[in-house]
Amino acid sequence: MGACSTCGNDYDKTFAVETADGTHLTFDSIECAAHLIAPACAHCDCRILGHGIEASGTIYCCANCAQHSGVEGAQDRVAT
Template structure:
């Protein structure tokens, strides 16, 4: 059976995630895939699951965190 790259679980329903650059990973859950490939918010450190915010090559989970990190002119809602 395929083994998860993150937790090592041997699971018959594991799946592969192939990124645009060709990097592959095998995971037994979306949780493990998120821990492996989701970007991290530069301000609070949480994994960004969703659109988040990006400014000048820096990633944030929300406008609040981006503002606290010094980014100006970004809002969650307008």
Template sequence: MGRCEVCGNDYEMAFEVHTQGSVHVFDSFECAISRLAPICEHCSCRVIGHGVEVGRHWYCSAHCARASDPAAAEMIRDRAPA
């Protein structure tokens, strides 16, 4: 069994996540996301998809990246051209 580092639940199906030289134990993806997912620097939601990184800043979408950094608008696209 492993004890979740977020909620403290001692769960027989807990799992480990190895990232950036650390090992974390969680009982659910919800706890893993709440601990490890970056936070959008514009709207403060958790970035659980690919997200957008601009100048070492993380955003949940191109929209939030453009809203936060209008100068980067030309570099950021929501999708590849057809």
């Protein structure tokens, strides 16, 4: 199928991903896909593999990182 878009490994079991803007990418592993296309937290720079928290157009991996960046009221849980 081709070489991985992240690491360049030419592997017979790659998979293709089409991004929202129509770009076609090829990967040999989920790890390489996450490294290249998952958004990064604006505070700690880790890759966000879940929903994360978005405030004023900026995405964070968790409420703690959002709070450290000055976002008020960010919570990972809401009391019921």
